[in-house]
Amino acid sequence: MPRSENDIAIVGFAQSPMLRRSENTEAEMMLPTVQGAIKMAGLEKEDIGFTVSGSCDYLSGRGFSFVANVDAYGAWPPINESHVEMDGAWAMYEAFIHLLLGHIDTALAAGVGKTSNSDPTTLYTIEMDPYYLTPLGADPWSLAALQYRALLDSGKATERDVAEVVARNLANAKGNINAQVSGDVSVDEILAQPYVRNPLRKADLPPVTDGCAAVVLARGKKAYDLCERPVWITGFDHRVEPHLPTLRSDLTVSESTRLAAEGAGAGNGPIDLAEIYAPFSFQELILRESLGLSDDTVVNASGGAQGANPVMVTGLLRVIAAAQAIMDGRANRALAHATSGPCLQQNLVCILEGDE
């Protein structure tokens, strides 16, 4: 399909090492990542029309770290900059919308998370509904386990099915040089693990990861100037559900994912490859169904969140993994998914395509 000046493409990206514990601050993780993405696009920092990042100060516990992070951009003379307290995939959505306005032709989106400073089971409990959930200590593992149990009780999946998801992702992560965790683990070994929250096992939990990722977007002809094979964003949507998981009629389907996939036009053609952000292993099965993926689609060739889970970055890593596959010619039409909130509350779907 011929591209127009209203088409937006990914023309560069970079990611930091994915580590259990980085010795660097968020800004120090960001600088080589952001500047690396700009360099891959063949640009200088002065060429970027709009810059946006996604991060959360409560992860590192350092107030206004999102402001300190601006140092990584070399923001002098002053730049046009924004920030979302969301995964970098949503930062990319803001950059995409900015480009659609038509007054700039390049933008940069990043995500950064120094997760290792905090205790996720405490932190996310405090982010829940302050009246009905936080006083009960409704922690993320328990909320995920409630969704997992609902999936088992629905008869759609067994614990063995879920263990197979874990084993496949960890094996796939072996081929991903950026993965933090990878390896050959048998399904029986996984099933022999004790429950941390019945039916959730340690193997079902994502790793704790510090990391950063960035992408550079360009519009229309500019994308061809910068990149031999631009990765065109042909669909982009995100939807959110009620914040209380008890108000969702069925935890085994992700209605917001279904709507986002529909909005992004996922079904308008075959999907060669999908990168899905499933923080907890079993959620991959719910998401596959809600995204409407066929058995022909390769899912999480990168290992997904099981391989590395830098919170505020993992969704953007899915976009990068899908974009890499298109640039490499391993796929021509790919889907990237990101999520946020308890039990897959909010979901984003991005459709990426290469030129035939």
Added chain:
Amino acid sequence: MTDTSYDMEPFHLQFPFTRSLGSTMSTFFSALAEGQIIGVRIGDRVVAPPMEYDPETGADAGSEWVKVGPKGTVGTWTWVPEPTRLHPVQEPFAFAFITLDGADTPILHAVKASEDQLAAGLRVEAQFKTGDDVNGRIDDIVFVPASDPSPSEGAGEAYTAPAEPEVQMMDAFCDLVYVDNFAPATREWAAALMQGRLFGRRCPKCDRMIIGANPMCSVDGIFLGDGAVVELEGTGVVSNFTVITPTPYPGQKETEPFVRCSIMIDGADAVIGQQEIVGVPASEVRVGMRVAIEWAPEGERNVDDLGNGNHGATAGAVRGWRPTGEPDEPAENYVERMM
């Protein structure tokens, strides 16, 4: 890099919240304190616990209160084998979705039972705290297996709320614990301070001298390596200052007005902030005043308050900056300077 040998001391970020509940939740928690669980009728269904708005449309949910429970039926559940300090039960327990009799949506709550009792369909009932144990919070109840599975009496009947519900506020103490680590540049800066040294890094691109626990030029967006390090003399100029009249708060040690300065160290292009002035009263401090660093004696130096990214600046290694008595630099050289 998995080196955690440079971890900082644990840091507690605490918020002693007192939340106002609003009309819907004050009605709910006041009823709960009296031993009655309620929901709100929204269209053709009863949402319990009640919401202020229809979760499907966002419209005002109104105040058609309905008695629900105290018995209900477990849907999905999980088992917490090792409760944390945040959990309402300090022995192994279950979390479950419980659809209370008379309600159409479940409540998430804790169930005290044995793990092998848990299954979808289990009948449970609320146990209410009494007397001084009542907090007006959601943890005023906990669920246990129902002694009698028969339907709850009165469930589904209308509930008449008092005009002024008794429970209007809720205390919620939030305590987050962090363990950050000293970044490499912070460790180098800390070591220098302990030795009574100051250094900067000169950017090869813009030629600016950057100081402190900062490994990068934030103008050019590049890292400045070890080769860029330049030792600095401990002299400089007050480029800006403020006089602070202390207000009492936990941790405040000052009782009299005090001054905090930005110092432009000779040879540097970025100021060092939050510095003390010694030897003259706050009223005599002025922009352009030449000062020299006064290190704490070697055995008394510490970097306990030093954080990453120049937080804490010179920390406990420096007593302050003493005016040298030299003629002032022209103040107009500094008035437009922000950093």
